[in-house]
Amino acid sequence: MNVTRLLSPSAQATLLLTSYFSKASSETAKPLTNAEWGRFALWLKEKSATPADLLVIDPKVLLQGWHDTRVSTERILELLNRGHSLALAMEKWQRAGLWVVTRSDPEYPKRLKHRLKTDCPPVLFGCGNKALLNAGGLAVVGSRNASDFDLAFTNQLGSKAASEGIAIVSGGARGVDEAAMQGAIKQGGDVIGVMADSLLKAATSAKWRKGLMDGHAVLVSPFYPEAGFSAGNAMARNKYIYCLADCSLVIHSGKSGGTLNGAEENLKKYWVPLWVKRTSDPEAANADLVAKGGRWLEGHEQQLTIAELFRNENGIGTHVREDQADFFSNPTQSDFVTGAEPQQEFYESSRDSTNVEHRQETEVCSAMPTQPEAVPSGYLDFYKLFTEELARLATEPVNVDELVLSTKLHKSQLSDWLKRAEQERIVVKLNSPVRYQITDKKSKD
Numbered sequence: 255m256n257v258t259r260l261l262s263p264s265a266q267a268t269l270l271l272t273s274y275f276s277k278a279s280s281e282t283a284k285p286l287t288n289a290e291w292g293r294f295a296l297w298l299k300e301k302s303a304t305p306a307d308l309l310v311i312d313p314k315v316l317l318q319g320w321h322d323t324r325v326s327t328e329r330i331l332e333l334l335n336r337g338h339s340l341a342l343a344m345e346k347w348q349r350a351g352l353w354v355v356t357r358s359d360p361e362y363p364k365r366l367k368h369r370l371k372t373d374c375p376p377v378l379f380g381c382g383n384k385a386l387l388n389a390g391g392l393a394v395v396g397s398r399n400a401s402d403f404d405l406a407f408t409n410q411l412g413s414k415a416a417s418e419g420i421a422i423v424s425g426g427a428r429g430v431d432e433a434a435m436q437g438a439i440k441q442g443g444d445v446i447g448v449m450a451d452s453l454l455k456a457a458t459s460a461k462w463r464k465g466l467m468d469g470h471a472v473l474v475s476p477f478y479p480e481a482g483f484s485a486g487n488a489m490a491r492n493k494y495i496y497c498l499a500d501c502s503l504v505i506h507s508g509k510s511g512g513t514l515n516g517a518e519e520n521l522k523k524y525w526v527p528l529w530v531k532r533t534s535d536p537e538a539a540n541a542d543l544v545a546k547g548g549r550w551l552e553g554h555e556q557q558l559t560i561a562e563l564f565r566n567e568n569g570i571g572t573h574v575r576e577d578q579a580d581f582f583s584n585p586t587q588s589d590f591v592t593g594a595e596p597q598q599e600f601y602e603s604s605r606d607s608t609n610v611e612h613r614q615e616t617e618v619c620s621a622m623p624t625q626p627e628a629v630p631s632g633y634l635d636f637y638k639l640f641t642e643e644l645a646r647l648a649t650e651p652v653n654v655d656e657l658v659l660s661t662k663l664h665k666s667q668l669s670d671w672l673k674r675a676e677q678e679r680i681v682v683k684l685n686s687p688v689r690y691q692i693t694d695k696k697s698k699d
Contacts, residue, residue: 260344260348260354261344261354262306262358263305263306263309263310264304264305264306264356264358265354265356265358265359266306266309266337266340267304267305267306267308267309267334268305268356268357268358268376268377269340269354269356269377270333270334270336270337270340271285271286271291271294271305271330271333271334271376272285272286272291272375272376272377273285273377273478274478274481275336275339275340275342275343275478276339276343276478277478277480277481278478278481282332283329283332283333283336284329285333286325286333288372288373288374288375288376289372289373290322290324290325291376292372292373293322293325294320294322294325294330295372295376297320301316301319303316308334309334313330313331313334314327314331317330317331347379347454347479350381350454350457350458351381351457351458351466352379352380352381352453352454352457352479353379353380353381353384354377354378354379354380355377355378355380355384355387355474356376356377356378357374357376357377361384361385361387361388362378362387363378363387363388363497363498364388365388365390365497365498365499366494366497366498369497369523369525370493370497374497375476375494377476378474378475378476379453379474379475379476379477379478379479380453380472380473380474380475381453381456381457381466381472381473382462382465382466382469382471382472382473383444383466383469383470383471383472384472386421386444386445386446386470386471386472387446387472387474387498389421389444389446390421390423390498390499390500391415391420391421391422391423391444391446391498391499391500392415392420392421392422392423392499392500392501392502392503392560392563392564393423393424393495393496393498393499393501393502393503393526394408394411394412394422394423394424394430394431394434394502394503394505395424395425395430395431395492395495395502395503395504395505395513395516395517396408396429396430396431396504396505396506396507396513397429397430397505397506397507397508397511397513398427398428398429398430399429400429400430400433400505400506401506401535404430404505404506404531404533405429405430405433406433407505407531408430408433408434408437408505409433409434409436409437410437411434411437411503411558411560412433412434412435412436412437412438412439412441412443412445413437413438413440413441413443414558414560415434415437415438415443415560416437416438416439416440416441416442416443416444417441417443418559418560418561419443420443420560420561420564421438421443421444421445421446422434422435422437422438422443422444422445422446423445423446423448423495423498423499424445424446424447424448424495425447425448425449425450425488425491425492425495426447426448426449426456426462426473427450427488430505430506431447432461435447435465435471436461438470439462439464439465439470439471440464442468442470443470444470444471445465445470445471445472446471446472446474446498446499447462447471447472447473447474448474448475448491448494448495448498449473449474449475449477449491450475450477450483450484450487450488450490450491451475451477451481451482451483451484451487451488452480452481452482452483453473453474453475453477453479453480454479454480456473457473475491476490476491476494477491485512488512489512489515489516492512492513492515492516492519493516493519493520493523493525495516496516496519496520496525496526497525497526499526500526500564501526501527501529501563501564502517502520502526502527502528502529503528503529503530503531503551503563504517504528504529504530504531504540504543504548505531506531506533506535506538506540507530507538507539507540507542507543508537508538508539509537509538509539509542510539514539514542514543517543517548518543518546521543521546521547521548524636527549527563527564528543528547528548528549529548529549529550529551529563530543530544530548530549530550530551531551532550532551532552545664546664547664547667551563637671637674640661640663640671640675641671641675641680643660643661644657644675644680644681644690644692645692647660647661648681648690648691648692649691649692650691651684651689651690651691652689652690652691653687653688653689653690654668654669654672654688654690657672657690672690675690676690679693680692680693681693
């Protein structure tokens with residue numbers, strides 16, 4: 255099989271360097287992780303080279319000067335020498351209807367590039383309608399062992415989303431994921447499934463056949479398409495579910511596990527708004543997620559309007575700015591660098607086109623951020639909004655409890671931001687008792 259007919263040279267090189275073509279235990283050289291690929295990609299960019307050059311130029315010559323404690327030149331050469339394995343794998347996957355999208359392809363989800371920067375997967379395997387990768391929608395997550403009531407609610411939720419023209423984004427697993435996606439598919443709605451395992455098997459599964467055949471479903475995975483279940487992969491894919499959506503809803507979360515960890519990571523990283531369904535289960539962590547920044551979903555499913563979940567407290571639609579380009583994108587595809595999606599998304603900000611290249615390099619260098627609590631570049635700065643509100647609330651000394659009441663922020667989040675505001679001399683901290691006041695009108699006491 256001629257792989258060049260299916261894949262560009264850049265895609266071939268990216269697959270060779272980052273993907274498995276058989277079970278991990280049988281691979282002699284381990285493909286590069288997302289972080290390793292990010293470092294190597296930046297190095298190539300600085301040399302004015304692309305991954306495709308590794309296939310047309312003697313890679314030993316091109317790799318002169320490459321030094322990395324975890325990624326040896328020998329490892330890269332061994333990975334590049336897997337062309338036969340790539341061809342066999344692609345032939346098998348293509349027969350099952352699978353396709354491959356790399357970061358340099360225009361179909362690659364812009365939300366992933368924007369929100370995850372260099373931590374987004376260099377390759378996505380998938381089947382179904384590629385166009386849905388950039389559709390956004392409502393992420394629905396929850397336990398595999400949810401109650402019958404929760405599953406019925408979730409199924410109705412998927413159906414209602416379909417009737418409103420809103421896509422469901424979920425993980426394709428048994429329980430809540432499957433209930434939400436099947437509810438949407440049965441009503442002809444769009445679904446985006448992020449699979450943690452067995453994508454090849456899912457591509458031919460009867461449960462997804464209608465959606466895939468009708469063009470209303472896409473299943474994707476950043477993992478080897480024939481991989482079996484792995485708890486690590488299941489945990490790792492959670493962030494992709496949130497980052498492909500515009501808003502999220504937790505149906506039921508246990509006190510530990512993937513649902514809880516994924517929701518907590520979303521709250522920490524400010525990817526999308528998090529709604530939480532009420533539950534009477536004392537073993538659920540739903541209330542804990544609300545205490546950490548989520549919002550209760552109010553009302554019965556019959557009265558629920560899905561579109562309202564995409565609006566903030568001021569009634570304004572949520573938006574995301576899609577301007578993250580790949581290092582090796584075709585420069586003629588500028589519409590995928592600066593183009594904005596017309597549908598509801600989460601964050602928006604002004605863009606400075608003169609700093610695009612500098613911003614990309616900065617994002618690569620920040621694969622291991624020195625300030626993990628900072629809001630990612632290009633996002634709506636919630637801390638800035640907080641300080642603007644603080645300027646109104648703290649013209650006179652005010653204590654923490656009063657600020658919690660006024661801002662509706664969780665006390666721990668409020669304390670963190672007050673400490674930062676104090677360090678930046680936006681407010682001054684007064685003692686006996688502890689109060690805060692903006693610095694330009696600080697009291698004399």
